[in-house]
Amino acid sequence: MCNVVKDILLQCYFRKGVRGGSAEPESDIVQACRSFLDQQQCINVRKDLTENLKQLQCRTLIFVGENSQFHAEVVHMTAKLDRRYSALVEVQACGSVVTEKQPHAMLIPMEYFLMGYGLYRPRQINYSPRSPLNPFCISPELLSPESMGVKLKPIKTRANLKA
Numbered sequence: 001m002c003n004v005v006k007d008i009l010l011q012c013y014f015r016k017g018v019r020g021g022s023a024e025p026e027s028d029i030v031q032a033c034r035s036f037l038d039q040q041q042c043i044n045v046r047k048d049l050t051e052n053l054k055q056l057q058c059r060t061l062i063f064v065g066e067n068s069q070f071h072a073e074v075v076h077m078t079a080k081l082d083r084r085y086s087a088l089v090e091v092q093a094c095g096s097v098v099t100e101k102q103p104h105a106m107l108i109p110m111e112y113f114l115m116g117y118g119l120y121r122p123r124q125i126n127y128s129p130r131s132p133l134n135p136f137c138i139s140p141e142l143l144s145p146e147s148m149g150v151k152l153k154p155i156k157t158r159a160n161l162k163a
Helices: 003-013 028-039 050-055 069-078 103-116
Strands: 060-065 087-091 151-152
Touching: 003 028, 050 069, 060 069, 060 103, 069 087, 087 103
Parallel strands: 060 087
Antiparallel strands: 087 151
């Protein structure tokens, strides 16, 4: 198992003070877990999954923070998926854990994704024309994905255009 995977697992289960740092050593429990992970034989950790992604036909919405350490991998894997069934949302000013850091940035893309497949219809509420909650009273700029920190990009694929 590579060191990055071990570090990510340890970060998930132990707080920073227990994991140690440059000034303080790792606690005994973290050292024991790291030793245990060193002894594990993980055969499938490095298996390349990209070959079969075109065959995947489930609807997939992928969120990634633009500052995520896995950003390049996510873009690469998404490019291999069938575009009819998948979408990629890059969230600005966010790292790897979009659901915790910017959960509000996920709402509108999720609604559009579900509406695109006919799985969601926005509720029709009778608004008073003078109500500040009336959708026609809300500036369209405030409802844009960019104002909510979401950067929607089409997936670029390389095509060979030889004539």
